[in-house]
Structures are given as structure tokens and as C-alpha cells.
């Protein structure tokens with residue numbers, strides 16, 4: 001369809017693409033023809049360089065090199081190297097971040113360690129509506145350690161910090177909410193927690209690789225995040241963990257495994273943690289996944305995060321503007337902040353038929369996702385989504401709504417992974 005949507009036309013959006021300083025990054029990614037990919041917040045797209053690198057890793061390094069590749073192909077220090085690359089994107093130092101395990105497991109490690117650093121304090125503070133794994137891990141830690149998990153509404157965080165006072169052991173929040181895309185004030189909240197003597201853990205799953213994050217500028221204690229969303233590390237890519245330098249030497253990591261040992265290959269009977277960030281490791285890295293992530297991170301090497309952040313905001317603003325103009329009367333609500341300053345790189349809509357609508361939209365080539373009970377999520381990864389893509393996606397959504405194309409048994413049938 002070529003008629004203008006509201007005040008903007010497809011041509012206007014193409015002109016925005018022509019002026020986009022990041023437009024050339026799209027060639028870094030192997031996206032299928034005819035697909036508008038708006039789900040990089042769930043699984044990042046495939047960087048072309050990763051396919052090539054993995055072929056070498058499998059056929060040459062694993063196939064021919066065999067066990068020699070731990071040394072000869074530099075496999076062994078990949079967790080540190082990938083961590084150092086991520087540190088540049090999140091305002092940390094190179095030796096404060098390491099790649100390992102999943103976000104869920106890393107969260108367990110930092111929560112347990114944080115509680116150990118604040119003995120006698122009895123509250124873990126978090127948000128109602130946090131990502132489920134964050135809630136499950138923190139409730140099981142709270143139960144095990146005999147402390148209270150206090151989950152409050154997002155607008156009650158400041159008050160809850162003051163109420164918890166000197167009982168606050170650790171605050172654990174996700175910087176960008178996975179459902180709404182709302183962004184917390186990392187600096188302000190961290191300072192408020194420190195004023196009570198507590199520690200903070202920030203989950204950066206929806207921030208790393210798309211927002212400017214300044215962990216050390218905000219004086220953050222601990223953080224975790226995901227490798228397979230905006231960092232494009234591939235399905236189930238290993239996650240990362242940050243421990244501020246001032247805490248590392250004394251940080252107790254609850255899963256003592258041989259790769260966290262100071263000298264794993266001395267095969268000693270007694271555990272002595274690595275003096276640095278490597279104490280956060282547990283067992284052998286999933287090496288192929290790690291190689292994919294390390295290679296994918298190369299795409300960010302010369303990137304200015306401010307430019308990427310701004311593009312994510314502009315894409316979201318454009319999407320909201322087009323939805324306002326073209327989909328009024330179709331029952332959509334906006335679940336994300338309208339103000340781009342406090343919105344991550346996603347926009348979420350609500351609709352009672354959200355699941356079936358998203359299925360119909362996906363079938364027509366625009367891929368977003370659905371989160372129960374009624375959220376349609378559209379992610380705007382600025383490295384490979386353009387402005388004309390946003391226009392096309394809204395056009396598909398409008399078509400689906402105008403013609404009632406979502407209302408079929410097939411689209412209403414809920415699949416295992418939404």
C-alpha cells in the first residue's frame with residue numbers, strides 16, 4: 001500500500017532512512033527477505049559475521065583442533081574477552097564484567113552474594129511486574145535465606161526504599177521493564193538505596209546493546225544481563241554479570257565451581273576463588289554459544305551508543321504516532337510511556353485480542369511478540385530496523401484490523417512460545 005498514513009508517507013520514512021547514520025549496519029545482519037523484524041528485544045537477529053565464525057569454530061577449531069583449541073584458538077579466556085566488550089556498552093571497566101551461565105543463574109549468584117554482604121538486614125526490594133524469572137529467583141533466595149521479598153508497584157519504589165530503611169539489604173530491579181518498556185532512573189534509585197546502606201542489582205536484559213548505561217557513573221554494585229536480545233548473541237547465548245571493582249575481592253559467589261577457582265588446572269582439593277571477576281564463573285563455558293556472542297559483539301566495536309539510543313527513541317516515537325493516527329477506534333491502548341526519555345527501545349500496545357492479532361501480523365511478515373494477558377510488543381533494534389519498516393508494520397497492523405484478519409481459529413490457538 002502506498003497511500004500516506006496520517007501526516008507521514010512511506011516516502012517520508014524512506015527519507016528518514018536515507019538520513020540515518022546507522023542505516024549501513026543493516027548489512028551486518030542476515031535478515032530474511034520480506035521480514036520486518038520487531039522482536040530483537042526477545043531474540044536478536046543473526047549477524048552475518050557469526051555464521052562464518054561458527055563454521056570455522058566447528059569445522060576447524062573443534063573438528064581439527066580438538067582439545068588443543070582451548071589454548072590454540074584462545075577459547076579459554078573468551079568469557080573475559082566478551083565481558084570486556086560488553087563492559088564498554090554499559091559503563092563498566094573491562095575487568096568488572098564476565099560472560100557466563102544464564103541471566104537467571106547469574107541473578108542467583110549476585111543476590112546470594114549481596115545478602116551475604118548485608119547480614120542482619122531482612123528485605124529484598126523489587127517491583128511487582130518484574131520479569132518472572134527475576135521474581136522466582138528472588139523469592140526462592142528470600143525463602144532460603146529467611147528474608148522478605150517485598151515487591152511494590154513501580155511508582156512506589158522511592159517510598160518503599162525509605163520505608164525499608166536500614167532493613168533494606170538489596171534492591172533488585174530490571175532497568176527497562178520487559179512488558180511496558182518503562183525505564184527506571186538508575187542513578188537516583190541507586191543513590192537512594194545507598195543512602196540506606198543497601199546494595200543494588202540492576203537487570204540489564206532490555207538495556208544492554210540498545211540504551212546508554214553508565215553502571216560506574218551511577219555507582220551500581222551488581223548487575224546481570226542477557227546475551228541473546230539486543231546483543232545478538234544467538235538463541236540461549238550466555239549471559240553476563242557485573243561486580244563493581246570495590247566489591248570483587250570480597251564477593252562471595254555461592255556456586256563454587258572449578259572455573260571460578262584461582263587455579264582451575266591445579267586440580268586442588270580445596271576451593272580458592274579467583275581474585276578477580278573470574279570468581280563469578282562456575283563450570284566450562286558453552287563455547288560455541290560464547291564464540292557466537294563474542295563475534296556478535298564485534299558489531300558494536302565502533303558504535304556510538306548515544307546515536308543508537310536516539311534512533312531507538314525515534315523509531316518508537318514514529319510507531320506511536322502512526323498507531324495514534326491509523327488505529328484509533330480499534331481498541332488498542334498504549335502500555336509504554338509516551339515520553340521517549342523514559343521508554344526503552346520497544347513499544348507495547350494492549351488489546352483484548354492481542355494474541356490473535358499478533359499471529360495475523362506475524363503471518364504477514366512483521367514479527368513482534370505477545371506477552372500475557374494482553375500485550376503486543378514491538379521492539380526497535382536500531383541496528384537493523386529502519387523507519388520505513390515501522391511504516392510497513394503499522395500498515396500491516398491496520399490491514400489486519402480493518403479487515404478483521406486476526407479472527408480465525410488458527411490465530412486464536414495459543415502456541416508454546418509466544
Ligand SMILES: *Cc1c(COP(=O)(O)O)cnc(C)c1O
Nearest residue numbers: 102103104131133174178203205
Ligand atoms: C530475557 C530476560 C531474562 C532471561 O533470563 P534467562 O535466564 O536468560 O532465561 C531475565 N530477566 C529479564 C528481565 C529478561 O528480560
